[in-house]
Amino acid sequence: MNAPARLARLAAPAAAACAALALAAGPASAATTTIRQDTATGAPYAGNWQISTVGTLNFSTSFLGTNVTGTCDSAQMQGTTTSAGAGELTAASIGACHTSNGFSSPATVLDLGGVSDRSGQIGYAPVQGGRDGVIAIGGDLRITLKGQVLGLTVTCIYGFRTGSSDGLTFDVYNRDNPNRPLPDDDLQGKSSAIQLVRESGSSGLCPSSGTGSGAAIGRGESTSGSGVFDRKLYLTS
Numbered sequence: 001m002n003a004p005a006r007l008a009r010l011a012a013p014a015a016a017a018c019a020a021l022a023l024a025a026g027p028a029s030a031a032t033t034t035i036r037q038d039t040a041t042g043a044p045y046a047g048n049w050q051i052s053t054v055g056t057l058n059f060s061t062s063f064l065g066t067n068v069t070g071t072c073d074s075a076q077m078q079g080t081t082t083s084a085g086a087g088e089l090t091a092a093s094i095g096a097c098h099t100s101n102g103f104s105s106p107a108t109v110l111d112l113g114g115v116s117d118r119s120g121q122i123g124y125a126p127v128q129g130g131r132d133g134v135i136a137i138g139g140d141l142r143i144t145l146k147g148q149v150l151g152l153t154v155t156c157i158y159g160f161r162t163g164s165s166d167g168l169t170f171d172v173y174n175r176d177n178p179n180r181p182l183p184d185d186d187l188q189g190k191s192s193a194i195q196l197v198r199e200s201g202s203s204g205l206c207p208s209s210g211t212g213s214g215a216a217i218g219r220g221e222s223t224s225g226s227g228v229f230d231r232k233l234y235l236t237s
Contacts, residue, residue, distance in 0.1 A: 033085040033124040033133070036234045037220070040174075044083035045220050050229035051077045051189065053216040054182050057094075061196070061210035072097040073107075075214065085122040089115075122172060124237045130179055131171035133235045135189055136162075150205070157199040162191075174234055186217035187233040 036042040056071035073095030081087035092110040112118060125134045162169040170191040173180035181190040196210040220231035 032237045033122065034236050035081060035083050035085055035122065036236055038232050039234050040236050042234060045231065045233055046081060046083045047220055047224050048227075048229075049079055049081055049087070049218055049220050049233070051216050051218040053214050054184060055215065057212065057214040059210060059212040061207045069100045070098055075216070079118075081122070085124075087120060087122070089118040089120075122235065124235055132174045132177055133172035134169060135172055136169040152203075152205070155201070155203055155206075157202045158196045159199050161195040161197050162193060172235055175232060181215040182217065184217050185232070186219060187235065188215060188217050190215045 035045045037045045053075045056073060057075055058069070058071055060067060060069045062068070075095065076093050077089060078091045079087050079089040089112065092112065094108050094110060096107050120136065122135050123133055126132050159166065170189050173188045173190070175185050175187055180188050182188050192213040194212045196207075196212065198206055198208045218233055219229040220233050221227070221229055222231045
């Protein structure tokens with residue numbers, strides 16, 4: 001097994017975790033924000049939510065001039081929110097990941113115990129001809145991975161960046177927005193420019209950077225605490 005292939009196997013869950021966690025929580029915009037039930041005129045919604053990817057999560061990384069691409073089958077997140085958008089991520093999982101080199105990572109429940117701050121807020125920030133809002137996670141989020149590279153156990157610690165800013169930022173689309181990334185009739189999130197950045201404490205054998213992208217739908221509960229996520233959501237001012 002060559003080094004790029006091994007490193008790609010390590011990078012897959014990192015990129016997937018990046019995309020998965022990104023669709024789960026974030027900072028407020030300056031505008032007033034209200035999450036509503038079903039439509040723009042529905043009652044405010046507060047409670048549990050679930051976000052599930054539709055289609056694969058896509059990622060790529062480069063090592064010694066070799067481009068390695070891959071996909072992860074799925075991602076799912078759960079958490080809580082107020083009607084004003086302040087929330088917390090409580091659980092996340094990633095489906096199996098496969099690299100262009102023919103290697104894979106098994107489905108995994110993500111360990112959020114090392115995340116010092118899982119809070120955030122979705123913000124209503126519409127752009128004409130585009131999104132309805134923004135979701136972001138602060139710059140202190142980290143993912144730590146361990147694996148075998150050339151017979152050695154190495155630790156890889158990644159932070160996240162969107163553009164020139166540390167942390168994650170994602171566009172949000174209402175269920176009737178014609179520019180939404182998916183045909184599904186649901187509140188949706190999309191990211192295509194998330195960067196993985198290797199942090200101090202990582203082995204020098206870890207890929208120094210990578211990128212990830214994905215799209216997902218978000219729902220709440222019609223019956224609070226039921227664990228059945230069948231409530232459609234809508235973001236307004």
